Amino acid sequence: MKPIIIAPLFAAAVLLGNAFNSLAADDPAPAPKKQVQPWEHLALPQKADEGIPKIAAKINDLGRKGWELVAVADSSPGSVPGAKTYYFKRPL
Numbered sequence: 001m002k003p004i005i006i007a008p009l010f011a012a013a014v015l016l017g018n019a020f021n022s023l024a025a026d027d028p029a030p031a032p033k034k035q036v037q038p039w040e041h042l043a044l045p046q047k048a049d050e051g052i053p054k055i056a057a058k059i060n061d062l063g064r065k066g067w068e069l070v071a072v073a074d075s076s077p078g079s080v081p082g083a084k085t086y087y088f089k090r091p092l
Contacts, residue, residue, distance in 0.1 A: 037091055042067060044086040045075060059086060066090045 044062070046055055059069060067088040075083040 039089045040092050042088040042090075044088065046083040046085065048083070055084075055086070062088055 042062070044058065050058075063069070067090045069086060070089050071087040072084050073087070075085050
């Protein structure tokens, strides 16, 4: 006889749980608004006479000033072969 008593109690608990879940889903708490971080951007093209040590010194100097290197791309056609453009960002 115990299985008969437990089964209806279990079914009632499941139904009540589902009812409370559906009530909570109908009235969700408002999501907090996310603050969007504004960024400042900088593109640093590599010059013809700049080797690795010179460009590395520039990158390190920018890093000390709060700039973060986010991308490196080949420079546009017609520029120095093998030259790169370095892209940075920092919070405003």
